[in-house]
Amino acid sequence: MSKLNDPAVRQVDSERDYVSSLYELLAERLSEARVNRASVLKAPAGSAGEAHEREIAVERLAREIGRLEGAEKGLVFGRIDWADGMALRIGRIGLHREEDELPLLVDWRANAARPFYEATPVHPMGLRRRRHLGLEERTVVSVSDELLDGTAPTDEDVVGDGPLTEALSARRTGRMHAAVATLQAEQDAVVRSAHRGVTVVQGGPGTGKTVVALHRAAYVLYAFPRAAEEGVLVVGPNARFLDYISQVLPSLGENDVVLATCPELAGVSTDAMDPFDTARLKGGSDLADALAGLLRVHQAPAGDFTVRVGQELVHLPGEEVAAARDAAVAAAPGHNPARQVFRELLVDAVTDAMQRDMGDVLEQIDADTVRMTGLDLDRFTGAAHRRTEGAADPGAVHELDLDAIRADLLEDAGFDRAVEVLWPRLVPGDLVTALLTDADALAEHLPGLTAQERALLLRGPGDPWTGADVPLLDEAASLVDGPPERTYGHVVVDEAQELTAMQWRMIVRRCPGRAMTLVGDFAQAGPVATARDWKEALSPHVGPRFKLHELTVSYRTTQEILESVRDLLARIAPDQQPTRSLRSGESPRTLSTAADDLVAAVLQELRAQTTAHPGELLGVVCADSRVSELTAQGVADHARIVPASEARGLEFDGVLVLDPEGIIAARPGGERDLYVALTRATKRLCTITVQPGIPSPQPS
Numbered sequence: 001m002s003k004l005n006d007p008a009v010r011q012v013d014s015e016r017d018y019v020s021s022l023y024e025l026l027a028e029r030l031s032e033a034r035v036n037r038a039s040v041l042k043a044p045a046g047s048a049g050e051a052h053e054r055e056i057a058v059e060r061l062a063r064e065i066g067r068l069e070g071a072e073k074g075l076v077f078g079r080i081d082w083a084d085g086m087a088l089r090i091g092r093i094g095l096h097r098e099e100d101e102l103p104l105l106v107d108w109r110a111n112a113a114r115p116f117y118e119a120t121p122v123h124p125m126g127l128r129r130r131r132h133l134g135l136e137e138r139t140v141v142s143v144s145d146e147l148l149d150g151t152a153p154t155d156e157d158v159v160g161d162g163p164l165t166e167a168l169s170a171r172r173t174g175r176m177h178a179a180v181a182t183l184q185a186e187q188d189a190v191v192r193s194a195h196r197g198v199t200v201v202q203g204g205p206g207t208g209k210t211v212v213a214l215h216r217a218a219y220v221l222y223a224f225p226r227a228a229e230e231g232v233l234v235v236g237p238n239a240r241f242l243d244y245i246s247q248v249l250p251s252l253g254e255n256d257v258v259l260a261t262c263p264e265l266a267g268v269s270t271d272a273m274d275p276f277d278t279a280r281l282k283g284g285s286d287l288a289d290a291l292a293g294l295l296r297v298h299q300a301p302a303g304d305f306t307v308r309v310g311q312e313l314v315h316l317p318g319e320e321v322a323a324a325r326d327a328a329v330a331a332a333p334g335h336n337p338a339r340q341v342f343r344e345l346l347v348d349a350v351t352d353a354m355q356r357d358m359g360d361v362l363e364q365i366d367a368d369t370v371r372m373t374g375l376d377l378d379r380f381t382g383a384a385h386r387r388t389e390g391a392a393d394p395g396a397v398h399e400l401d402l403d404a405i406r407a408d409l410l411e412d413a414g415f416d417r418a419v420e421v422l423w424p425r426l427v428p429g430d431l432v433t434a435l436l437t438d439a440d441a442l443a444e445h446l447p448g449l450t451a452q453e454r455a456l457l458l459r460g461p462g463d464p465w466t467g468a469d470v471p472l473l474d475e476a477a478s479l480v481d482g483p484p485e486r487t488y489g490h491v492v493v494d495e496a497q498e499l500t501a502m503q504w505r506m507i508v509r510r511c512p513g514r515a516m517t518l519v520g521d522f523a524q525a526g527p528v529a530t531a532r533d534w535k536e537a538l539s540p541h542v543g544p545r546f547k548l549h550e551l552t553v554s555y556r557t558t559q560e561i562l563e564s565v566r567d568l569l570a571r572i573a574p575d576q577q578p579t580r581s582l583r584s585g586e587s588p589r590t591l592s593t594a595a596d597d598l599v600a601a602v603l604q605e606l607r608a609q610t611t612a613h614p615g616e617l618l619g620v621v622c623a624d625s626r627v628s629e630l631t632a633q634g635v636a637d638h639a640r641i642v643p644a645s646e647a648r649g650l651e652f653d654g655v656l657v658l659d660p661e662g663i664i665a666a667r668p669g670g671e672r673d674l675y676v677a678l679t680r681a682t683k684r685l686c687t688i689t690v691q692p693g694i695p696s697p698q699p700s
């Protein structure tokens with residue numbers, strides 16, 4: 001068949017004009033936005049108000065430019081056709097010629113695009129055909145059709161290998177790509193869910209949990225304007241992972257999502273690590289109770305309050321102080337803001353007491369005058385008001401004085417010092433230090449721990465903060481200064497099985513509306529995770545109010561690799577059903593070497609793989625302690641070296657897992673680290689075991 005008669009070529013040609021007109025429209029919109037921004041920037045801003053408005057307009061236009069630029073690559077990827085001939089093109093963003101016209105390109109998140117993801121031959125949703133378009137730069141290079149209504153293909157249809165197969169067999173680049181063109185129905189159901197509360201996604205390795213989490217973030221921005229206005233946050237386990245996923249949302253035209261690790265959220269940077277036992281203990285929610293208990297010790301615990309005002313000593317009884325404390329705690333979240341309220345209440349109480357005392361003194365003077373002179377001064381001065389509590393006559397002389405005294409007291413350093421004794425101002429870190437450096441405080445506030453466990457928590461006053469201290473510092477900050485200023489309308493957490501109870505608290509604090517998408521796999525939990533399942537992790541925050549979805553198909557790990565880890569999975573997560581895979585490939589291989597020869601064996605294997613499969617992305621996963629030696633020996637020239645503790649979520653075409661026993665032994669729960677390591681490859685897996693018993697061959 002000549003090329004011209006080939007239906008695939010004809011269909012590709014027929015799509016090209018339409019797609020190039022979409023790119024022209026995109027370029028037009030982009031240049032309009034750039035021109036608008038330039039003219040806004042040029043316009044003079046006379047007043048501060050105008051300058052502010054200008055800033056807002058520039059920001060809005062910059063966002064729009066970012067959105068349009070982000071959508072450039074793979075702008076349009078789909079088309080749906082109804083039996084009556086109507087067709088819609090689906091793409092990363094929506095494009096209209098005029099606002100009130102039908103869109104030339106429908107945003108993938110729009111309702112109109114739903115059938116593209118949801119229609120099946122069993123439920124075609126009125127569609128005849130779903131078409132995927134493959135683009136190179138701005139040109140259509142392939143089309144691939146699925147017929148959904150049972151009709152036979154015509155010469156306008158190009159039925160072939162699905163685009164999913166193509167997407168899955170593409171080489172890995174070290175950065176995750178959007179899967180917007182090939183989201184599968186069970187994934188799309190989560191992404192597009194109308195549920196605004198807590199959505200949980202459980203699934204084995206490679207089932208697309210990260211894909212779902214990120215596309216869900218983009219969907220929330222599109223479909224839930226209120227949440228979008230309040231901002232969307234994506235939390236990941238470490239910087240390496242955030243870098244891996246960093247391109248996905250911008251490529252969906254979304255540049256405003258905040259990506260952060262827990263330490264970044266807390267604004268604390270630290271490399272120091274606790275031993276795992278200590279870290280796990282620090283992750284328990286009883287630490288939050290302990291910090292709150294310790295804080296209460298600093299909030300007017302008991303006793304009277306006596307303060308000098310001018311020449312007077314004013315005394316407040318303990319009950320009055322306690323009432324002020326309770327009112328302050330109820331009025332303001334946070335120790336320091338509540339201290340301010342407490343101080344004001346004490347000022348009121350002191351001035352009231354002075355007023356009472358002054359009334360008593362005046363009464364005494366009146367009585368003495370009557371006794372000594374027989375004159376009733378009140379009758380002459382009409383000053384009976386002065387004994388009343390003042391409201392009756394705001395002009396009363398001593399009432400004005402009391403106002404002045406109140407104002408003076410609020411400014412008075414001596415008064416503040418007296419308050420400081422009852423309710424000191426605190427710095428969050430000091431509260432954590434006060435708990436963790438004092439064996440008595442630990443014993444008092446963590447009565448549920450054994451002496452041995454408390455000893456694990458004890459730290460020296462000058463010790464650096466560790467990763468496990470970060471949520472404690474954040475907790476202390478919220479106890480001391482009140483809730484975080486920056487909160488979000490929707491929070492997405494990836495690798496959520498990793499979070500400790502204390503980390504959950506810091507994340508939930510940033511999402512007052514409890515609108516979250518949480519994805520993870522408890523079979524992959526690291527050594528510090530404190531919960532074993534979603535219920536345990538979430539019930540303190542939302543009780544049973546979360547919607548659980550399960551993903552069942554792996555799009556990364558081949559069936560052969562999944563088979564090879566089946567026994568391991570049964571040991572680490574006996575309740576979990578093995579995932580099935582859409583991919584099949586080579587059987588995993590195992591090599592064995594003497595300890596001294598490990599690096600040489602790694603280099604040899606990497607060279608062999610590079611020669612056999614040029615251009616593929618290779619990863620070497622090993623116990624963390626081996627990273628520096630491998631780097632020094634040049635392994636990083638051939639592959640990415642990934643410490644097992646940071647392998648979660650990542651993937652490579654080919655993976656070498658070094659010394660599995662070493663990975664298991666490196667940390668508690670090491671079998672789960674090994675499971676993560678063994679499930680990172682999309683194509684081939686090679687495990688190199690170390691046999692210390694085998695001596696290295698001696699050069700002859």
Ligand SMILES: Nc1ncnc2c1ncn2[C@@H]1O[C@H](COP(=O)(O)OP(=O)(O)OP(=O)(O)O)[C@@H](O)[C@H]1O
Pocket residue numbers: 164167168176177179182183184187203204205206207208209210211212521555556648649650651
């Ligand atoms: N619908 C899809 N279309 C194309 N590729 C997909 C799809 N779903 C998942 N993938 C690909 O499969 C791989 C695994 O996806 P992802 O990382 O989201 O899985 P995961 O469940 O988060 O894995 P892990 O449990 O290891 O963290 C990625 O390369 C991803 O791009």
